Amino acid sequence: MTRTNARLVRLAGGLIAGAVVLTGCSGDMGGMDMGSTDSGASASEAADFNEADVAFAQGMIVHHQGALEMAQLAEGRAEEPRVLDLAGRIEAAQDPEIETMTGWLEDWGQPIAAEESGDMGGMDMGDEDMDMGGMDMSGLEAASGAEFDRMWLEMMTEHHRGAVDMAESEIADGQNPDAIALAEQIVESQSAEIEEMETLLTELGG
Incomplete structure (x- = not known):
């Protein structure tokens, strides 16, 4: 493998890992947002x-x-x-x-x-x-x-x-x-x- 190809492989791997992390964060934040929405609904009902x-x-x-x-x-x-x-x-x-x-x-x-x-x-x-x-x-x-x-x-x-x-x-x-x-x-x-x-x-x- 040439030096250029090796750099491209490392770059692609980094991008994939970053996407996975962002996806996980997005899921966590989505859960937090839903919790806030539920709390808001409860407060509204009260x-x-x-x-x-x-x-x-x-x-x-x-x-x-x-x-x-x-x-x-x-x-x-x-x-x-x-x-x-x-x-x-x-x-x-x-x-x-x-x-x-x-x-x-x-x-x-x-x-x-x-x-x-x-x-x-x-x-x-x-x-x-x-x-x-x-x-x-x-x-x-x-x-x-x-x-x-x-x-x-x-x-x-x-x-x-x-x-x-x-x-x-x-x-x-x-x-x-x-x-x-x-x-x-x-x-x-x-x-x-x-x-x-x-x-x-x-x-x-x-």
Whole structure:
């Protein structure tokens, strides 16, 4: 092999090696770019909310807390097993929902309590005062037996109607897909429980 040919072979080998290195770098950078894109998409999804979503989460957290307080009163006071069963189901369903909505507000950089933001974010709460769901529970706390069952069913029915109204407002005005999905779930589940409680009241002579 001549000296000139040897130089050409070395040059070609260097070019091939350089191409391999560049290809590897390109693949690595491509992976990094995709990671950045994924992160950007996640951040965009987390920011996909409006005032109605915030008001829904803030208001429903307080509303659910009122329902939990009522549900917990049933133990030791209720006489009707179906009331106790319903109270347990309400607590099991709404406690995790409170955690979910609290997580949304934290992700959105919004206060958990509505009063911290100055108002209720324009959410129409209907006739209920949102102080623990607007329920005066002193009478319920003092009742027991059949009287408690009737009072509890009447109050929880009214409380559920307030939750359905709030959820329907979120469905109409909200933007966040997860918040709207939860609102739809609340409308479905609590409407069914309203029917269940109305049937129980009729059977118990309420």
